[in-house]
Amino acid sequence: MKDKLFRDILPRVTKPIRYVGAELNAIRKNWSQSQVKMALAFPDVYEIGMAHIGSKILYGLVNEESPHLVERVFTPWPDMEQVMREEGVQLYSLESFTPLERFDVIGFSLQYELSITNVLNMLDLAGIPLLASHRREGHPLIIGGGPVAFNPEPFADFFDALLIGEGEELLLEFLSCLHDNRERGRQERLTRTAALEGVYVPSGYRVDYKPDGRLADMKPVSTAYPAMVRKRLVADLDTAYYPAQPIVPYMEIVHDRAVLEVMRGCQRACRFCHAGTVYRPVRERSVAVLKEQADAQLKSTGYDEISLASLSTLDYSGVSELVRDLVRTYGERGIGVSLPSLRVDAFSIELANEVRKVRKTTLTLAPEAGTQRLRDVINKNVTDEDLFKAVEAAFSSGWNSVKLYFMLGLPTETEADLDGVLALLARVKAIGQQHSRRLVEIRASLACFVPKAHTPFQWSPQNTISQLEEKRRYLTRRKIKNIKLSFHNSRTSMLEGVMARGDRRLNQVILRAWQKGCKFDGWTEHFNYDRWMEAFRECDMDPEFYVYRQRDYDELLPWDFIDTGVYKAYLSQEDQLADAALTTADCRQAGCLDCGICPDFGVSLDVKEGKADATAG
Amino acid sequence: MRLRAEYAVGPDHRFLANLDMMHVMERALRRADVPYRLSEGFNPHIRISMGTVLPVGIWGKQEFFDLELAAMDLDTFMKRMNRVLPPGIEVKACRSLGTGAPALMNSINAAEYAFRVGRSPAEVEPLLAEIMRLEEIIVPSRGKKKDVNKDLRPGLFALKVEDQGDGAVIRALVSVNEPLNIRFDEMLDLLTGFGISRDTILDFWREGHFIKRGERLLSPLLTP
Ligand code: SF4
Numbered sequence: 001m002k003d004k005l006f007r008d009i010l011p012r013v014t015k016p017i018r019y020v021g022a023e024l025n026a027i028r029k030n031w032s033q034s035q036v037k038m039a040l041a042f043p044d045v046y047e048i049g050m051a052h053i054g055s056k057i058l059y060g061l062v063n064e065e066s067p068h069l070v071e072r073v074f075t076p077w078p079d080m081e082q083v084m085r086e087e088g089v090q091l092y093s094l095e096s097f098t099p100l101e102r103f104d105v106i107g108f109s110l111q112y113e114l115s116i117t118n119v120l121n122m123l124d125l126a127g128i129p130l131l132a133s134h135r136r137e138g139h140p141l142i143i144g145g146g147p148v149a150f151n152p153e154p155f156a157d158f159f160d161a162l163l164i165g166e167g168e169e170l171l172l173e174f175l176s177c178l179h180d181n182r183e184r185g186r187q188e189r190l191t192r193t194a195a196l197e198g199v200y201v202p203s204g205y206r207v208d209y210k211p212d213g214r215l216a217d218m219k220p221v222s223t224a225y226p227a228m229v230r231k232r233l234v235a236d237l238d239t240a241y242y243p244a245q246p247i248v249p250y251m252e253i254v255h256d257r258a259v260l261e262v263m264r265g266c267q268r269a270c271r272f273c274h275a276g277t278v279y280r281p282v283r284e285r286s287v288a289v290l291k292e293q294a295d296a297q298l299k300s301t302g303y304d305e306i307s308l309a310s311l312s313t314l315d316y317s318g319v320s321e322l323v324r325d326l327v328r329t330y331g332e333r334g335i336g337v338s339l340p341s342l343r344v345d346a347f348s349i350e351l352a353n354e355v356r357k358v359r360k361t362t363l364t365l366a367p368e369a370g371t372q373r374l375r376d377v378i379n380k381n382v383t384d385e386d387l388f389k390a391v392e393a394a395f396s397s398g399w400n401s402v403k404l405y406f407m408l409g410l411p412t413e414t415e416a417d418l419d420g421v422l423a424l425l426a427r428v429k430a431i432g433q434q435h436s437r438r439l440v441e442i443r444a445s446l447a448c449f450v451p452k453a454h455t456p457f458q459w460s461p462q463n464t465i466s467q468l469e470e471k472r473r474y475l476t477r478r479k480i481k482n483i484k485l486s487f488h489n490s491r492t493s494m495l496e497g498v499m500a501r502g503d504r505r506l507n508q509v510i511l512r513a514w515q516k517g518c519k520f521d522g523w524t525e526h527f528n529y530d531r532w533m534e535a536f537r538e539c540d541m542d543p544e545f546y547v548y549r550q551r552d553y554d555e556l557l558p559w560d561f562i563d564t565g566v567y568k569a570y571l572s573q574e575d576q577l578a579d580a581a582l583t584t585a586d587c588r589q590a591g592c593l594d595c596g597i598c599p600d601f602g603v604s605l606d607v608k609e610g611k612a613d614a615t616a617g
Numbered sequence: 618m619r620l621r622a623e624y625a626v627g628p629d630h631r632f633l634a635n636l637d638m639m640h641v642m643e644r645a646l647r648r649a650d651v652p653y654r655l656s657e658g659f660n661p662h663i664r665i666s667m668g669t670v671l672p673v674g675i676w677g678k679q680e681f682f683d684l685e686l687a688a689m690d691l692d693t694f695m696k697r698m699n700r701v702l703p704p705g706i707e708v709k710a711c712r713s714l715g716t717g718a719p720a721l722m723n724s725i726n727a728a729e730y731a732f733r734v735g736r737s738p739a740e741v742e743p744l745l746a747e748i749m750r751l752e753e754i755i756v757p758s759r760g761k762k763k764d765v766n767k768d769l770r771p772g773l774f775a776l777k778v779e780d781q782g783d784g785a786v787i788r789a790l791v792s793v794n795e796p797l798n799i800r801f802d803e804m805l806d807l808l809t810g811f812g813i814s815r816d817t818i819l820d821f822w823r824e825g826h827f828i829k830r831g832e833r834l835l836s837p838l839l840t841p
Pocket residue numbers: 267280281282587588591592593594595596597598599605
């Protein structure tokens with residue numbers, strides 16, 4: 001296999017290094033001595049998948065701390081796919097060049113709704129039936145996990161099981177359960193795993209619809225399957241596994257550096273944010289543990305940069321201490337620290353300046369909306385004043401380009417909010433000209449808002465494609481010097497919205513779209529909207545049903561059976577507050593707001609550094 | 618001090634691009650705790666210069682880089698590097714350079730490419746002789762200077778075949794860098810154009826680099 005690849009296949013494709021593995025710190029475990037063999041599949045190209053922290057954790061965890069084995073596989077780029085199909089080469093793992101069909105389990109990491117066609121394409125390249133119901137005894141079990149799995153229904157037919165929530169504990173339990181029941185039949189083994197908290201076996205449920213298309217009922221077919229599937233989470237990050245020796249890719253990947261996960265979850269409760277609910281509550285790592293991890297990773301990888309990752313790193317209680325310590329320890333050797341996301345305030349800029357002593361990073365801020373009213377609607381607790389102070393601090397300390405992130409199509413958005421975006425940009429530019437000696441460059445990225453499951457906006461209609469296009473025209477009706485606007489594709493966002501709040505009937509559409517050649521739908525150059533619409537028509541399905549209508553609070557939603565720990569009543573209350581443009585405080589500062597998760601999961605907000613009062617409660 | 622290192626890249630790493638190889642070396646230098654020198658400025662980088670660029674798809678037995686560092690024992694340098702480099706990439710030798718020594722790119726002017734073929738030397742020999750009898754070999758230039766033709770012939774110093782028992786190895790000594798650079802893919806096309814078909818070529822690599830002075834081939838490691 002390897003010889004054929006090296007001689008006949010790889011010389012014919014772009015970036016062959018994507019397909020050869022053998023990187024520093026890659027783990028090749030003994031096949032026959034390992035219990036369950038799992039392929040960890042990422043439905044996108046190597047350089048994107050290799051940047052994903054969750055996959056790094058699971059890879060190291062299973063290989064280093066369990067009797068099972070994990071090997072990696074990514075989506076081949078279309079040129080590689082073509083050569084593989086021509087030459088009859090099956091999709092293989094990077095560690096041992098083993099065809100995927102020889103694994104016991106293939107686990108897909110589901111980070112983005114539209115990567116589902118890549119999942120199907122990979123299964124097809126591996127010679128494995130796409131539909132779970134067509135798989136037989138000898139086929140691997142196909143499982144999935146990740147944020148997208150929190151509304152698993154649109155993909156339910158393709159997976160034998162989905163793992164809901166954080167995978168660290170659950171995946172090991174799942175694999176061991178399969179090993180313990182290895183003598184049993186396929187369905188029986190699956191049924192056994194369904195008893196584990198967090199495992200969803202789609203074939204164990206029956207779904208009925210009302211004549212108008214809404215969900216009527218969803219019930220387990222037997223008591224072996226739980227009525228509610230509860231997400232899993234890790235209680236204490238300090239004791240959770242984190243790789244000390246991550247793989248160091250040869251080719252440049254998206255985040256080519258050592259990564260520390262300083263905390264998980266975010267308590268800011270922005271109402272549009274999916275991650276905010278599914279990763280609740282906040283759990284931090286202590287500075288001491290992070291310093292050790294930084295040291296171990298730098299020693300084992302030789303990276304020249306270390307990034308502090310989380311949903312909102314500047315909210316980490318130990319952030320100043322950690323940043324200063326890392327800069328002091330490694331700065332002299334040319335090793336830089338990077339902060340992937342900055343909070344919109346002057347403190348952030350101050351800290352970013354310390355980081356920049358070593359390495360220049362781009363200043364990006366996310367006000368999300370152009371007016372205070374709309375920011376209150378989405379509960380983005382940022383004021384104009386915060387923003388202007390941050391920008392002023394940035395420009396006067398030497399930055400001369402700023403990138404601002406906004407969303408278009410937020411609930412209740414009016415023309416005044418669009419004007420607000422432009423006014424805000426103009427003001428930022430003016431501040432820049434006043435405080436910077438050089439020409440300032442302002443860039444704004446405008447994403448289309450997609451309502452997501454498990455958020456306060458899960459009942460809201462999404463803006464239509466024509467509404468979004470009209471807004472785009474409105475914003476770009478005249479050019480403003482040194483201010484660049486870029487927009488996300490509204491058609492991509494529409495489809496993303498369909499998947500994000502879709503139900504089981506979408507499986508046939510996805511299958512159809514894949515048959516028509518859809519893949520790499522997250523890549524503009526491959527995304528083909530018309531083909532997708534054809535697939536909907538041929539399946540007699542209306543995509544608009546999923547995105548453009550206002551849902552009632554009492555409607556049974558396809559993802560209601562997934563228990564994130566956050567009460568539905570809390571979400572609807574937040575939605576009502578949004579309607580009135582009333583904000584909700586951060587429960588870390590304001591005290592518990594009874595979203596439900598902490599008492600229910602027997603966990604607490606885990607703030608590690610210097611805020612003992614917050615942890616006491 | 619300035620140091621010149623000779624290293625080998627095994628067949629498994631043949632698909633690394635030049636930038637990838639540079640990162641491999643830089644990361645190894647950090648892991649090995651080598652006292653490398655950094656450039657000035659906001660974005661400091663290790664003062665390493667990759668003197669030879671291995672084309673994607675081929676492996677190399679004798680590649681070179683130059684590095685600036687604080688004083689360090691050469692043996693220790695090699696031992697530490699080889700402990701942390703990925704298996705298959707190895708520092709073979711190194712020496713310290715005078716500060717005024719010319720950069721590798723400016724002194725290396727010849728390289729040897731090797732092609733293992735699944736045919737007998739007797740079959741290959743006449744094909745090579747035919748190439749060597751040509752007075753000129755005009756090919757369209759690749760890379761930067763497109764639309765210009767170039768003559769490979771003056772840069773083709775030697776072309777011979779070696780018996781290896783189960784097959785043969787063709788060795789081509791060619792001119793590289795200035796004034797005439799014969800690329801690996803040009804050499805490959807030349808051979809295939811003269812009847813050594815692609816499917817009979819089992820493997821290829823770069824055997825080494827030289828500083829050619831007249832008929833003498835000198836090692837870049839030993840020649841300042
Ligand atoms: S239960 Fe209370 S403290 Fe915990 S995340 Fe929810 S609001 Fe915050």
